[in-house]
Amino acid sequence: MDLDFAKLNGLLPAVIQDHATGRVLMVGFMNDEAFRKTVETGFATFYSRSRNKLWLKGESSGHRLVVKEISTDCDTDCVLVKVDAQGPGVCHEGYQSCFFRTLQGDGQWVVTEERTYAPNAVYGGSK
């Protein structure tokens, strides 16, 4: 599984796509260990750049990403992971997808969909 982690200092982008609907749900980063964990466990696991550690998606929320298929690109410096997303949403802000803001003609980013769950009820705190 010789992916090219060198271009981004040991990381590569991982695009998470809903296996059933084709919607892009999030983009995270994986290091070699996170990628191996993802393959071995069948649950998408990332490397958190802010916390500098492995991050099993759903470890707090229960909203895990069950891996259905993994592909890589021509340069083997990116992976596309098709998943079955458990729970009402992938985004910690309460949306189905992290890509809930769309660029408008006037250059503004506008939230273009409704929340699918209340993030406070899942993650607690004031976030």
Next chain:
Amino acid sequence: MDLDFAKLNGLLPAVIQDHATGRVLMVGFMNDEAFRKTVETGFATFYSRSRNKLWLKGESSGHRLVVKEISTDCDTDCVLVKVDAQGPGVCHEGYQSCFFRTLQGDGQWVVTEERTYAPNAVYGGSK
């Protein structure tokens, strides 16, 4: 259009998705200038990390990516660009998508689709 380019030294990943089919076609990187060019021209433009310069996708092949919609994620450190892909394929290796290799149960990456065009005829040379 205040995206967060700081996390990757001035770059952010741009996921290119076919507007009609939902297929993820490629992932490139954009700096602020590439993003602005993409918005202004309506053609996906990247920053080439290997050539250290802006790169209008399709400048050699003619296979341009016509922007249909742009969204960003909760952290504004990634963009998702839905496109109408001109030409038979996005990948310089001759495939519709750069993600033409899929991970098998034995840990091997296997090409799981046919080429849609002959790259030599488009790009020339031996590549």
